[in-house]
Amino acid sequence: EAGVAQSPRYKIIEKRQSVAFWCNPISGHATLYWYQQILGQGPKLLIQFQNNGVVDDSQLPKDRFSAERLKGVDSTLKIQPAKLEDSAVYLCASSSSTSGSAPRGGEQYFGPGTRLTVT
């Protein structure tokens, strides 16, 4: 079974520029997550999709970050304009948890991440 794919693996941009990341989840996984992981910290959820609908985007800085998951499969995360504090690894994950009234354990499968450096 193929894992979660992400691209690019590395990106260096200047502040105020824009950047986009792409994620292709494991086939059949309905739930897709984008996380931001700053060095020395745990992953912080930015946005969670169930199929192509947003379940949780409470920690997404909506003035500069946007994400979409068209057709309920792959997803893009965009930052515009970038700030120095956006330097981090952006992780995509997927899980097969359902949207029913009894969510399952929700074990997540992560991609390799995109390391973003904003200068």
Add this chain to the structure above:
Amino acid sequence: SQKIEQNSEALNIQEGKTATLTCNYTNYSPAYLQWYRQDPGRGPVFLLLIRENEKEKRKERLKVTFDTTLKQSLFHITASQPADSATYLCALRGGFKTIFGAGTRLFVKA
């Protein structure tokens, strides 16, 4: 607010010994608790999941305990090997929300 605490200091142990990592949480009632392993430059890898009504879970050399009264989970690696050296993250899941701790770095010396 919800808070997860893992030992911020690295854990150094000798090969063959048992490593024990701690995860404490406050202001949260998770239905599940998960443990992940993360190697440098890679995404986390799921290891084990334990439910709120389970006390203990085992998988090969791994053992997880979950005490909802103490709000604590312990993660044990028995007969540790240098290949077990990594950062271990605990994550709490309640409803559809998952929050991660900052992780504990484990170094196993040969």
